[in-house]
Amino acid sequence: NDDEVQQGPFVGILRALIAIFLIPATQLILSYSIDVGNSLTYEIARHFVASDVVGWAREQLLDNNDATANGSGSQFDPKPYKDQTLDAAVGLIDMSLGFGLLILVAFQLVMSCYLLLLGPIAAALYSWPGVVGRLSKPVFVNWINAVVSISLWRFWWILIVFVMVVRIQWLKESNL
Numbered sequence: 001n002d003d004e005v006q007q008g009p010f011v012g013i014l015r016a017l018i019a020i021f022l023i024p025a026t027q028l029i030l031s032y033s034i035d036v037g038n039s040l041t042y043e044i045a046r047h048f049v050a051s052d053v054v055g056w057a058r059e060q061l062l063d064n065n066d067a068t069a070n071g072s073g074s075q076f077d078p079k080p081y082k083d084q085t086l087d088a089a090v091g092l093i094d095m096s097l098g099f100g101l102l103i104l105v106a107f108q109l110v111m112s113c114y115l116l117l118l119g120p121i122a123a124a125l126y127s128w129p130g131v132v133g134r135l136s137k138p139v140f141v142n143w144i145n146a147v148v149s150i151s152l153w154r155f156w157w158i159l160i161v162f163v164m165v166v167r168i169q170w171l172k173e174s175n176l
Contacts, residue, residue, distance in 0.1 A: 019127040022140075026119030030147050034112065037151035044158045048165040056168045061090060104153070110148050119143060 067144035079087075122143040 002033060015103040015127045022126060023120045026123050026143075027116065029118060029144065030112070030116050030151075033147050033151035037153075038154050040152070041158045044155070044162050048162060050161075052168065053161065053165055056172075057094075061087070061094075068103040100127055101157075104157075108153050109144075114145065115147050115150065119147075 007012055122140040126140035
């Protein structure tokens with residue numbers, strides 16, 4: 001390529017040095033971004049107890065005047081069918097949200113492993129010479145963007161749970 005000849009003899013050496021340091025640094029970039037996401041998550045999570053949310057949810061779902069809670073020996077649920085259907089729907093929604101969160105965590109893990117494997121390739125394409133290098137330079141920038149986004153997912157999830165806990169505490173203090 002004529003552009004490479006005009007740039008001088010040290011361009012290839014410079015690109016090789018970039019590749020030598022950037023390819024192993026992709027593992028560090030991923031590790032440090034995960035560490036930052038985990039430390040942000042830890043700082044939010046230590047301000048509340050998850051059992052408060054579970055206890056509040058149980059209070060909302062369970063009826064304190066339930067005959068089965070009073071110990072009557074009946075094996076049939078004395079609640080009307082409408083209430084039983086509502087309880088079943090709420091339980092189904094609760095189970096679906098739990099499975100959805102589990103799927104999101106698994107997806108985050110799979111994407112992190114994928115990005116760990118893709119990082120050296122993106123770094124190699126970043127230092128690639130010629131016309132192909134100009135086309136593939138955005139690959140590394142997009143890889144860094146994906147690593148940061150994936151690493152901060154848990155932080156956003158715990159932040160949403162923290163907002164829920166603050167609202168629950170406010171409702172308890174307001175006696176609503």
